[in-house]
Amino acid sequence: MDLSFSYCFFLFLHLLSVLLIVFMAIEFLKILVSRSTEMVNPPPGSLGPPFIGETPAFISANSNSKGLYEFVKTRHLKYGSCFKTSIFGSTHVFISSTEAAKLMLSGESLDFSKRYIRSIAELLGDQSLLCASKETHKLVRHRISNLFTSDSFSSSINFFDELTLKTMAQWEQRKSALVLDDAMKITFNAICKMLISLSEENELQILQKDVLQVNEAMLAIPLNLPGTRFYKGLKARKRIMNTLKRIIELRRKGLEFHDDFLQSLLRRDDDDNDYEPLADKQILDNILTLIIAGQDTTANAIAWMVKYLDENQEVQDTLRLNLSSENHGHSLGVEALNRMSYASKVVKESLRMMTIVSWFPRVAMKECQIDGFQIKKGWILNVDARAIHYDPKVYEDPTKFNPSRFEEDAKPYSFLAFGVGGRSCLGMNLAKAMMLVFLYRLMTKFRWRVTDKDSSLEKWGIFPRLRTGCPVHVTPINTECESL
Numbered sequence: 137m138d139l140s141f142s143y144c145f146f147l148f149l150h151l152l153s154v155l156l157i158v159f160m161a162i163e164f165l166k167i168l169v170s171r172s173t174e175m176v177n178p179p180p181g182s183l184g185p186p187f188i189g190e191t192p193a194f195i196s197a198n199s200n201s202k203g204l205y206e207f208v209k210t211r212h213l214k215y216g217s218c219f220k221t222s223i224f225g226s227t228h229v230f231i232s233s234t235e236a237a238k239l240m241l242s243g244e245s246l247d248f249s250k251r252y253i254r255s256i257a258e259l260l261g262d263q264s265l266l267c268a269s270k271e272t273h274k275l276v277r278h279r280i281s282n283l284f285t286s287d288s289f290s291s292s293i294n295f296f297d298e299l300t301l302k303t304m305a306q307w308e309q310r311k312s313a314l315v316l317d318d319a320m321k322i323t324f325n326a327i328c329k330m331l332i333s334l335s336e337e338n339e340l341q342i343l344q345k346d347v348l349q350v351n352e353a354m355l356a357i358p359l360n361l362p363g364t365r366f367y368k369g370l371k372a373r374k375r376i377m378n379t380l381k382r383i384i385e386l387r388r389k390g391l392e393f394h395d396d397f398l399q400s401l402l403r404r405d406d407d408d409n410d411y412e413p414l415a416d417k418q419i420l421d422n423i424l425t426l427i428i429a430g431q432d433t434t435a436n437a438i439a440w441m442v443k444y445l446d447e448n449q450e451v452q453d454t455l456r457l458n459l460s461s462e463n464h465g466h467s468l469g470v471e472a473l474n475r476m477s478y479a480s481k482v483v484k485e486s487l488r489m490m491t492i493v494s495w496f497p498r499v500a501m502k503e504c505q506i507d508g509f510q511i512k513k514g515w516i517l518n519v520d521a522r523a524i525h526y527d528p529k530v531y532e533d534p535t536k537f538n539p540s541r542f543e544e545d546a547k548p549y550s551f552l553a554f555g556v557g558g559r560s561c562l563g564m565n566l567a568k569a570m571m572l573v574f575l576y577r578l579m580t581k582f583r584w585r586v587t588d589k590d591s592s593l594e595k596w597g598i599f600p601r602l603r604t605g606c607p608v609h610v611t612p613i614n615t616e617c618e619s620l
């Protein structure tokens with residue numbers, strides 16, 4: 137009995153390995169055939185060895201203090217504004233002209249579809265706005281964009297301001313702070329309040345830790361093996377989903393009610409007959425997506441803005457002068473923010489200089505020509521927003537931090553910090569407002585300086601994150617007056 141079981145098991149393993157070898161041989165041949173197919177004018181660049189491509193260089197850039205974008209930058213310098221590479225088994229083309237950005241992002245063309253790498257789709261869920269099919273995206277985007285109304289927006293800003301004031305009151309005692317850490321916490325708490333009304337400190341901390349693990353797994357090799365970054369990310373996703381499911385259950389049973397995004401998503405909107413209500417899976421995946429898309433991006437953007445201002449004292453002086461006429465004690469509303477025109481330009485220039493989302497991936501749905509290069513169906517085209525922001529043909533003296541450049545309207549498709557078109561950032565106005573509130577409070581409460589000027593980046597961040605966390609020394613402005 138034992139012997140026949142062992143024999144069957146051996147046979148099974150044998151068959152499995154033969155099948156695996158056949159499968160790999162077919163895939164290998166497919167790659168060879170596709171690579172050798174004549175192309176009229178393919179983009180320059182290297183695809184590396186079959187299967188592996190340039191994945192090792194991509195991963196190693198992510199564990200380097202110059203950050204993931206260095207992988208793109210070195211190839212951009214070597215091959216020019218359009219080049220190809222191969223990452224995680226797919227051919228990627230990076231392209232950095234405003235014409236290509238227009239063609240791919242404007243939504244006029246059906247030839248491109250958004251696509252993220254597999255690890256991101258598994259961590260955020262297939263119903264996430266970032267990964268869903270075109271039909272699901274249309275439905276989810278419609279439902280969620282309806283929630284970013286001026287009412288919900290202004291209460292979120294008030295809450296963000298409250299948290300900023302509380303945090304900065306602690307700075308007054310300590311005379312120092314890590315901008316990034318505090319910005320992460322404030323944006324996280326404000327977004328969680330807006331989405332699911334979570335405000336209990338302990339629950340927020342647990343959720344924030346799990347969100348961080350999901351974030352860190354986004355660019356990892358999608359190998360679900362115990363101990364790997366990806367495995368930990370998937371486990372963290374599961375815990376987050378369970379927490380959200382519990383919250384939804386309480387709401388569905390009528391045991392809890394809050395005036396937030398989740399409540400609106402659970403409500404059937406009878407006036408909106410054109411669109412189905414969202415299924416629970418769609419709600420779950422997209423609550424996680426909004427937290428991930430909103431927190432890390434905004435907090436990092438705040439830290440970079442503080443760094444650029446520290447390095448450009450003359451801009452800081454102009455800003456201080458511009459803000460001196462604004463006086464907002466404990467309430468800073470949307471109208472007041474709209475009046476801060478120079479501060480808005482500081483926000484915009486910071487977002488240009490540090491393009492938090494460096495490139496936007498789209499799949500070519502059919503063979504096409506872009507900037508004169510032949511592109512095959514199935515290739516992933518990435519609009520390289522960072523390269524456009526640093527193109528001297530688009531921005532004069534691009535390495536200079538100069539908010540006044542935005543006194544003139546930016547050229548079409550030249551300012552891409554929040555993307556453009558049907559897939560542009562849903563939280564754009566919220567993010568800009570949070571940055572403005574933070575800036576206003578920092579500038580009007582303190583004289584300050586960054587105490588560690590190092591610009592190196594944290595490893596494994598999906599967005600460029602300062603390794604130092606942007607430490608500042610602060611002197612409260614009141615104390616300064618008292619000591620005069």
Ligand code: HEM
Pocket residue numbers: 250265266277327425426427429430431433434437492493495496497552553554555556558559560561562563564566567568
């Ligand atoms: C400074 C902060 C932020 C930056 C730089 C940023 C940047 C971006 C960019 C560039 C895209 C488009 C990517 C593409 O076209 O492939 C995007 C999409 C998105 N962002 Fe933001 N974002 C920020 C903050 C936020 C906030 C606060 C939220 C919401 C709480 C948010 C939610 C989203 C969502 C849901 C999408 C996907 C939209 C879609 O595919 O339809 N973002 N963001």
